[in-house]
Amino acid sequence: MLKTKNRRIFLPAFIHPLEEKNQKGSKKQFAQPKLDLLQPLRQWLDKIEIQNRKLAKFIAKLIPAQCPFERDIMLFGRRIGHIPPMCKLNPLYNELVYLRFRALCYLVDQCGEDIQSYC
Numbered sequence: 001m002l003k004t005k006n007r008r009i010f011l012p013a014f015i016h017p018l019e020e021k022n023q024k025g026s027k028k029q030f031a032q033p034k035l036d037l038l039q040p041l042r043q044w045l046d047k048i049e050i051q052n053r054k055l056a057k058f059i060a061k062l063i064p065a066q067c068p069f070e071r072d073i074m075l076f077g078r079r080i081g082h083i084p085p086m087c088k089l090n091p092l093y094n095e096l097v098y099l100r101f102r103a104l105c106y107l108v109d110q111c112g113e114d115i116q117s118y119c
Contacts, residue, residue: 038091045095050106059103060118063096 050056067085074080087093107113 042092042095045092045099048099048102050103053107053111056103056106056111059100060107060115063100063103065100065119 050059067087069083069087070085071083072079073082090096104115104118107115107118
């Protein structure tokens with residue numbers, strides 16, 4: 001303990017957080033890598049090349065632009081509840097959104113189509 005003019009400073013309060021960080025870091029070094037069973041499916045979705053107008057339209061229609069499960073619960077014209085979007089719980093959400101984005105880009109860049117009907 002150090003004495004200053006007005007207050008006492010306890011050194012252990014400053015030293016222990018550093019030791020805890022170092023201990024956590026050493027545990028991470030020896031942690032085993034997690035097994036990701038969906039990794040092959042993620043890679044397959046990322047490798048899909050869109051080279052066909054029909055395929056691009058099918059993908060753009062199949063994958064929704066917004067989460068279809070998000071809802072406002074209304075009773076007598078008043079909002080009494082809200083169901084949040086649960087698409088982020090989908091483990092393949094990012095890959096599917098990226099696939100839809102690539103399909104829309106193909107339709108715009110290669111086919112010259114207007115994609116407002118897909119949004």
